[in-house]
Amino acid sequence: MKRHSALLLTLGASVVTMSAAAQSGPETRAETPDIRAERTLSAMTPAEKLLLLHGPMHTLLPPEQRPQGIPLGAGYIEGVARLGIPRLVETDASLGVSNLMEARKGDTATALPSGLSLASTWDPAIAHAGGAMIGSEARAKGFNVMLVGGVNLVRDPRGGRNFEYLGEDPLLAGTLVGAQIDGVQSNHIIATIKHFALNDQETGRNVASVEMDEAAMRESDLLAFQIGIEKGDPGSVMCAYNRVGGIYSCENPFLLTDVLRRDWGYKGYVMSDWGAVHSTAALVAGLDQQSGEQIDRKPYLSTLLEQALAAGRVPQSAVDQAAGRVLHSIYAHQLDRYPLAVGTTIDLSANAAVAQRAAEAGIVLLKNEGGLLPLAHQARRIVVIGGNADAGVPSGGGSSQVRPVGGAKRVTAAATSGVAAMFAQRFYGGTPPLDAIRAEFPAAQVSFLDGKDAAAAARAAQAADIAIVFADKYATEALDQPDLSLGEGQDELIDAVASANARTVVVLETGNPVLMPWQAKVPAILAAWYGGQRGGDAIARILSGQVNPSGHLPVTFPVSLDQLPNRVLPGSDAPAADGETKATYGLAADTKPFDIHYPEGSDAGYRWYDAKGLKPLYAFGHGLSYTSFRYDRLKIVSGESLTVRFTVTNSGDRAGTDVPQVYVRRPGKAKRLIGWGRPELQPGESREVVVTADPRVLGDYDVKARRWMVRPERVTVEIARSATDPVLSAPARLRAATRKP
Ligand code: BGC
Secondary structure (H helix, E strand, C coil), rough: CEECCCCCCCCCCCCCCCCHHHCCCCCCCCCHHHHHHHHHHHHCCHHHHCCEEEECCCHHCEEEHHHHHHHCCCCCCCCCCHHEEECCCCCCCCCCCCHHHHCCCCCCCCCCCCCHHHHCCCCCCHHHHHHEEEEEEEEHHHEEECCCCCCCCCCCCCCHHHHCCCCHCCCCCCCCHHHHHHHHHHHCCCEEEEEEECCCCCCCCCCCHHHHHHHHHHHCCCCCCCCHHHCCCCCCCCCCEEEEEEEEHHCCHHHHHHHHHHHHHCEEEEECCCCCCCCCHHHHHCCCCCCCCCCCCCCCCCCCHHHHHHHHCCHHHHHHHHHHHHHHHHHHCCCCCCCCCCCEEEEEHHHHHHHHHHHHCCCCCEHHHCCCEEEEEEEEEEEEECCCCCCCCCCCCCCCCCEECEEEEEEECCCCHHHHHHHEEEEEEECCCCHHHHCCCCCCCCEEECCCHHHHHHHHHHHEEEEEEEEEEEEEEEEEEEEEEEEEHHHHHHHHHHCCCCCEEEEEEEECCCCCCHHHCCEEEEEECCCCCHHHHHHHHHHHHCCCCCCCCCCCCCCCCCCCCCCCCCCCCCCCCCCCCCCCCCCCCCEEEEEEECCCCCCCCCHHHHHHHCCEEEECCCCCCCCEEEEEEEEEEEEEEEEEEEEEEEEECCCCECCEEEECCCCCCEEEEEEEEEEEEEEECEEEEEEEECHHCCCCEECCEEEEEECCCCEEEECCHHHHEEEEEEEEEEECCEEEC
16 A cells, blocks of 8 residues: 655644643543533633634735744744644645645645545535544644634635635535545544625625624524534634625624524634624624734734724623633543644555545436447547546645645646635646546547547547547636636537537536536546546546446536526626725635625525525436446325435446435425435345435524424425435425424
């Protein structure tokens, strides 16, 4: 097994060891985080308390101002050595340990596939394994806070960060992010669910205000966070850049105090996004920590907070409360008792296997006419075209971008101006699909063309048994996409190749849904997203049939922009900001403030299509297999909740994993996912799937009553292959129920 040492770093004095932790006073291991936090707080000086409430992005500090002995990353928060409070050292995030702007020269990490790929697995176990893996690499590199856990809903398929997130459904996204966070934190480090809330697009992210009624928020975006927090218990919540109801998320008392603390009982701390703090009063609204503080316009939670305390504008109790919450998370996750294992050997081969398993389970077989896939092993001449498939798989840009083990194999043009240019690169890494295909089809002659010349590609395709076109589309944080086309001549390329060879396979490597004007001509299409460290291997093994595809779409692929709730991306036509545009990390106020309205309200994604009777190109939940599955024996028990049982049988001739989905249709409402199964079945094998619905997906949020309300009504339960493909259905009666928010 190939082993490799992480960068060896010596930790600074303020990171404590076990014995230092014990110095904070007499204590027993059974003490709760609350008790420990209270005791430490009472021993802290006012200045020490303030230390926990802010910190810089050290990567952007001049070298002489950076603390020694900690790895460069997104930021750090000073600890208090005399009390055994460890320094918090932060890095991104959900797709692996990122290395922003390659601040740690030459340092690489295992790259997981993108968030949409993870969501396509519908598998909390895979999310957990990925989280545990990146958390272990983070520890070994000297980080104890992972900015992991992006769960903003995909509301618009043009969103620049959709690739990082977990799709359009709050139950699916919340379940997966909870598992991911739990995995990360199994390493005794803190994870950060983000970006709270409604930061569902990049355009105007620093100025725009999302205007949505409370019930709609609670039933959609907030529900994803709520479920994620319940399941994952993250040590921190990161508030977002945008405003909600006119108020910045990081100083929004409704979000940070009423919803998060009062209603959800959250006990950890809220850290700001980098450059998202706008006032000292944010502390009183519920923010606890100013991250990357030099990016904000002012030192709100340090110098200005000291002044506000002295002037009596902010009470000391607000500081105590915030510092107490930071301590609570440190103790809840025992950061002080498990000092970082910097320099521990990372088992790169085991970690790559985690990435490969995730990539294989995340690939979605969208179309497979005539059973073209898996490719016959008799294929003698295979031509692979485009997508830099000879170099690696693409990755999305921005703070989540991981420099994969092996490095960036090819860097191509990305944005040359604006924030996206500053911290994102368009590169290809991991196993090159071309090499993996060659390894998978040793008897075939596999040639490669870069796809820049469509006519040459068509000629090569004509002479081959099989043509595989790789089509990719770059996505990055800080920039939404103007449209859903593949761009760069790739639609024309696919059309030309498919016209020349009827046995053409298209492998999409995108961060978002795309339009497919060539769809009818192409018999086999895979959505392989951004595949991570072993993306190439995963694609090749799906093509060969070594792995039976099991991914299902976590987002709807529209037929055209006309099907979207907002045909024009909100803010894309907003007037430019005048004068002072501060385009540093994260801060891009390049438009005047504007409001974002989501006409779909709580009906994000497939629910909008259902409500409007629109037929998408590929529906949420869709995904084919090389085997077939039969559903029967549907039984419904409606009592306290709704329990749905049914049997899935593998009716084909190879082993496979299915993702049967359960939807409920209520009178006058769009259908809603209430659960799913993921049975792995041998040919002929049957298994019962049992789904018990969470009352929140059966009912509505009643703002006046401050309760979830399930009404006594007749509903239809569907067992489906996708949001538009029900197989079994039966009526059920819901019993009236209420539930606290
Ligand atoms: C992103 C966050 C990230 C932070 C630190 C911000 O631009 O929105 O997701 O964690 O930077 O890198």
